[in-house]
Amino acid sequence: MPVEPMVFPAHSRLLHYVVLIGLTFALTLGGILARPIESLSLFWPVNAVLAGVLLRYPRQATPTGFTLVWLAMVGADLLCGSAWLPALWFNLCNLGVVVTLWLLLSRLPRLHRRMRTPHGVLSVFGACAAAAIVAASMAAVMATPWFEQSLRATWLAWFSEQFSTSVLVLPVLLTAPSARALVRGGAQAIRLAPLLVLLASLAFSIAFGGPGAIAFPIAALLWCAWTYSPFLVSLLTLTAGSTLIVAVAQNLMHFSVPQSEPGVTTLLSARLGIAMLVLGPLVVACVSQANRSLMARLAHQATIDHLTGVLTRSAFTRRANTLLESRQQHAQALPLTLMMLDIDHFKSINDAHGHAVGDQVLRQFAATLQDQLHDGELIARLGGEEFVVVLPGMAPDRARFTAERLRRAVQDLHVMQAEQHLRITVSIGLAGCAADMPAPTLDELLARADQALYRAKAHGRNRVEQAELQRQVM
Numbered sequence: 001m002p003v004e005p006m007v008f009p010a011h012s013r014l015l016h017y018v019v020l021i022g023l024t025f026a027l028t029l030g031g032i033l034a035r036p037i038e039s040l041s042l043f044w045p046v047n048a049v050l051a052g053v054l055l056r057y058p059r060q061a062t063p064t065g066f067t068l069v070w071l072a073m074v075g076a077d078l079l080c081g082s083a084w085l086p087a088l089w090f091n092l093c094n095l096g097v098v099v100t101l102w103l104l105l106s107r108l109p110r111l112h113r114r115m116r117t118p119h120g121v122l123s124v125f126g127a128c129a130a131a132a133i134v135a136a137s138m139a140a141v142m143a144t145p146w147f148e149q150s151l152r153a154t155w156l157a158w159f160s161e162q163f164s165t166s167v168l169v170l171p172v173l174l175t176a177p178s179a180r181a182l183v184r185g186g187a188q189a190i191r192l193a194p195l196l197v198l199l200a201s202l203a204f205s206i207a208f209g210g211p212g213a214i215a216f217p218i219a220a221l222l223w224c225a226w227t228y229s230p231f232l233v234s235l236l237t238l239t240a241g242s243t244l245i246v247a248v249a250q251n252l253m254h255f256s257v258p259q260s261e262p263g264v265t266t267l268l269s270a271r272l273g274i275a276m277l278v279l280g281p282l283v284v285a286c287v288s289q290a291n292r293s294l295m296a297r298l299a300h301q302a303t304i305d306h307l308t309g310v311l312t313r314s315a316f317t318r319r320a321n322t323l324l325e326s327r328q329q330h331a332q333a334l335p336l337t338l339m340m341l342d343i344d345h346f347k348s349i350n351d352a353h354g355h356a357v358g359d360q361v362l363r364q365f366a367a368t369l370q371d372q373l374h375d376g377e378l379i380a381r382l383g384g385e386e387f388v389v390v391l392p393g394m395a396p397d398r399a400r401f402t403a404e405r406l407r408r409a410v411q412d413l414h415v416m417q418a419e420q421h422l423r424i425t426v427s428i429g430l431a432g433c434a435a436d437m438p439a440p441t442l443d444e445l446l447a448r449a450d451q452a453l454y455r456a457k458a459h460g461r462n463r464v465e466q467a468e469l470q471r472q473v474m
């Protein structure tokens with residue numbers, strides 16, 4: 001889905017444009033001051049950062065916004081002493097990167113644009129390559145008059161720099177969690193081992209040297225990729241990639257490719273190699289994240305009933321069995337009660353008002369029960385309009401009062417339907433064991449509570465019936 005155009009009040013739009021101009025100006029100034037005199041910078045992250053910001057906050061991605069970005073770049077360049085024509089033209093090349101990335105990526109569905117799918121990661125790589133081709137081609141047009149390099153060498157230098165920088169920088173901005181997600185997620189401990197191994201393998205790459213050494217950190221990066229979030233992995237690929245590029249540029253890794261083709265320098269070859277190297281870890285990071293989310297969703301679906309938000313039958317069975325086993329292990333076993341609850345004449349609600357109203361009744365019924373229960377007490381939906389509650393530490397005689405309270409709360413419940421109040425009642429059967437009695441199995445408890453429930457229905461509904469108390473001594 002493309003990014004939707006948004007309408008904002010004039011003063012808010014103006015403020016956003018001012019922020020965009022300030023950001024562009026500061027980034028460009030920083031980039032120029034950091035680059036060696038009279039040469040192309042080792043990194044020019046301005047274009048990728050601006051594209052990332054505009055993709056995340058598309059309010060200013062308008063013709064006016066792009067023009068202001070260009071003017072701010074030109075202004076910063078002129079301030080640093082560039083001549084007018086090169087400043088205008090080369091910043092138009094830079095703008096070409098921002099606009100191409102925006103045009104190609106803003107049309108992607110959000111999931112792909114935020115690199116949550118392998119398709120998204122590959123699309124970002126493709127868009128970075130396309131943007132680098134646009135900038136390199138534009139720059140090469142003016143290469144001969146302004147550079148002492150050939151057209152081919154200029155094209156290759158621009159392409160390799162723009163491609164590698166975009167591939168390293170853009171994923172950080174696209175995968176960065178929003179402020180709201182950060183607050184919701186809270187502080188989380190991270191496993192340090194993959195990070196430490198990555199740092200060690202980077203140091204080893206530089207110490208060992210040679211062209212093959214740029215691939216040494218790949219194993220550690222893959223370990224990071226299936227351990228950390230895509231955002232953290234993007235930060236690590238940026239750190240690892242830029243460290244290696246600087247190391248190659250400073251000749252710390254002691255290798256050089258023979259310049260068989262004009263313009264193909266050691267740095268250019270290493271830059272392209274390093275850019276391609278980070279593709280694998282980024283894909284792995286997004287696949288593992290998707291896998292983790294899927295597992296969490298499946299676990300949630302298996303545990304929580306989607307309609308009422310209480311436990312499912314299978315989750316209830318697991319937890320209730322654990323409860324009964326732990327009761328058995330105590331020297332002084334605590335009492336315990338299980339209740340079966342069944343809404344009366346629920347079929348007639350469905351028949352008279354429709355299934356959707358029936359669902360609403362089920363939701364409000366479950367919410368009413370949850371309101372009445374305390375921490376540690378279990379509630380689950382066994383199926384249809386039948387629910388079960390377990391009260392650990394409460395003997396059936398006392399639990400009867402709780403059951404009565406639940407019955408009255410349901411009786412007082414008003415479900416609004418087409419401006420009418422719908423009323424329901426519930427029948428409850430309870431069974432349990434007193435303190436120091438042997439723990440019955442869950443199936444036994446359910447069967448006894450079910451018989452009590454049957455009696456409650458038979459005796460006129462909207463009532464509580466209790467099964468015989470288990471009297472056997474442990």
Ligand SMILES: Nc1nc2c(ncn2[C@@H]2O[C@H](COP(=O)(O)OP(=O)(O)OP(=O)(O)O)[C@@H](O)[C@H]2O)c(=O)[nH]1
Pocket residue numbers: 307342343344345346347348350354355356357358359362383384385457461
């Ligand atoms: N709306 C809705 N209805 C459901 C759901 N699951 C089961 N039902 C309906 O629940 C009704 C259960 O009806 P019965 O078992 O005959 O019981 P009853 O009408 O409550 O009668 P008594 O239990 O004897 O008081 C059936 O009509 C089912 O179709 C659900 O998830 N949503």
